[in-house]
Amino acid sequence: MSEKKNNTTTSPLSAEDKALIDFFAGLRRNSLDTLEAAARQLIGLVTTLLGLFFGVLAFKDEPAYLNTLTIQVIGTLSALGYLVTLFTALAVVLPRELNIPQYDLTAMRELLADLYKHKSRYLNMAQFSFAFGTLALFALILALLYRS
Numbered sequence: 001m002s003e004k005k006n007n008t009t010t011s012p013l014s015a016e017d018k019a020l021i022d023f024f025a026g027l028r029r030n031s032l033d034t035l036e037a038a039a040r041q042l043i044g045l046v047t048t049l050l051g052l053f054f055g056v057l058a059f060k061d062e063p064a065y066l067n068t069l070t071i072q073v074i075g076t077l078s079a080l081g082y083l084v085t086l087f088t089a090l091a092v093v094l095p096r097e098l099n100i101p102q103y104d105l106t107a108m109r110e111l112l113a114d115l116y117k118h119k120s121r122y123l124n125m126a127q128f129s130f131a132f133g134t135l136a137l138f139a140l141i142l143a144l145l146y147r148s
Contacts, residue, residue: 035119039092042126046085046133053078053137065147074140081133088126092119 013021053075065071098115101107 032115032119035116035123036093039089039119039123039126042085042089042123042130043093046082046089046130049134049137050079050082050086053082053140065144068147070143071140071147074136074143078133078136078140081129081136084129085126085133088122088129091122092126 098111100111
């Protein structure tokens, strides 16, 4: 038993269809929390890796290899990658002032879409800079291990 309305065929939803709709509604509800959790994870990883980074470079007596241009450039790139990661991940989790419209569902939907775009854009930047910083740290460690 189907009825035709606005060129769309409708019929009662099966239990499987309802479960699918509920699943995607839950994804939509929890997506901002998931983005923030990923950003918090990156902040924790960056904090740990910055400790490792400074542990690799910090010595009581400055070794001669720290004065080589290669080590300085790679070390600077790694530190910059991690600092960019830290700040872009913080842009995801830090609260922002929001002008939340009351009783205007269209404006609420637009605000939610803007929040999602903002958080996902900054999280993507954080992921990219984290990968860059980690690759630079790996290159730094290899340069230290195989220096001649």
